[in-house]
Amino acid sequence: MSVTYQDPPWIARLVEMAAQGAALAERMNQPDVAANGALMVKLAREHGALEKLLKPFREYREATRQLNETAEILADPASDAELRELAEAELPELExxxxxxxxxLQAKLVTGDEAAVTSVIMEIRAGTGGEEAALFAGDLLGMYRAYAARHKFKLEVLSLSASDLGGVREAILNIKGDEVYMGLRFEAGGHRVQRVPTTET
Known part of the structure; x- marks a missing residue:
């Protein structure tokens, strides 16, 4: 009896997205789009966002095709013995x-709305502790600057209130970039540190 590896129902959404990606790629090749820089950038961004899902989707389709071919070999009594042995060895890895x-793919679809958020507002405020708390808030600001640079996010300081010793009493940041919310969505709440205060050294 032949085993067929069927797509789960939600794969239909990816089939639709693949069609959208193909339509976007075709649109980008049109002369009127090539002559319109702003439109080309907009379409390229949309296509790039889709491609993050479509690349593993194509790999999934290929893996499913190989699995079904392997299953057919194993189900066919007339299959060559050596070929059957090879298929049996490959089947677990393909599965x-x-x-x-x-x-x-399922994880990417579930988090799709969050991944689509490309701009966040972050607030850093010094807690209780006077200058030492402000210096620590300044360290946090430096850490997020480095994080943004490493992930190629754009960080803009919307508001900054500095302390007398160069710390930060309050900073409001706008951080932009692909999937920026996914990377920063858990950065909330209070941060505490125990160390020898800079103000006492």
Missing amino acids: RRRNELLDE
Whole structure:
């Protein structure tokens, strides 16, 4: 009996997105788009966002195709013995890879709305502790600057209130970039530190 590896129902959404990606790629090749820089940038961004899902989707489709071909070989009594042995050896790895891709695609679809957020506002405020708290808030600002640079995010300081010793009493930041919310969504609440205060050294 032949085993067929079927797509789960939610894969239909990715099929639609693949069609959207193909339509965008075709649109970008049109002369009127090539002559319109702003429109080309807009379409390229949309296509790039889709491609983050479509690349693993294509890998999933290929893994499923290989799995079904392997299953057909094993189900065919007339298959060559050496070919059957090879198919039996390959089947577990193909199944593992397909399942990995399914998990990845499902996770990307579930977090799609969050991943689409490309701009966040962050506030840093010094807590109780006077100048030492302000210096620590300044360290946090430096840390987020480095994080933004490492991930190629754009960080803009909207408001900054400095302390007498160069710390930060309050800073309001606008951080922009692809999937920026995904990277910073858990950065909330109070931060505490125990160390020898800079104000006492």
